Amino acid sequence: MRTRRTRVYVAGPMTLGDVPNNIRCGIEMAHKLLGAGYAPYCPHLSHFQQLMFPNRYEDWMLLDFEWIPLCDAMLRLSGESRGAEREVKLADACGIPVYYDLCAFLEDFPVQMEITDDTTTYPSRRSLSIPGQSAPE
Numbered sequence: 692m693r694t695r696r697t698r699v700y701v702a703g704p705m706t707l708g709d710v711p712n713n714i715r716c717g718i719e720m721a722h723k724l725l726g727a728g729y730a731p732y733c734p735h736l737s738h739f740q741q742l743m744f745p746n747r748y749e750d751w752m753l754l755d756f757e758w759i760p761l762c763d764a765m766l767r768l769s770g771e772s773r774g775a776e777r778e779v780k781l782a783d784a785c786g787i788p789v790y791y792d793l794c795a796f797l798e799d800f801p802v803q804m805e806i807t808d809d810t811t812t813y814p815s816r817r818s819l820s821i822p823g824q825s826a827p828e
Contacts, residue, residue: 696730697800700759700782702775702789703768705735706748714738716768724766727802732758748774756781765789766796 701721704713717735724731734755741751752774759765765782767775767789782789790796 700762704770704772
């Protein structure tokens, strides 16, 4: 039995395409994972730190690369992203499984905490979804 939460790296587009939507999707997925008992690392949150304290793109990537080897899994959100592809390559090199499908991730890493009726705080597996994919039953 695990004594800690499963660490999940949320990889996905940030700076290409619809930036506000990209950031929202990443943070929304991290929020859902957190509420379901996982420990997500969400690089999309650095968007807000960048607004206050600008940094070079490569410095943000190097920070993210420090966290990837510590994760149990990576969840790759859909969309074009040079940075996310670099993150996937590092995860592969570290032997960390990369999931492009939330259902497959949930099969390998089931929710580890008891789900309550308060779906705002602890969403059921059904409320975990990636846009364009059906939620697990």
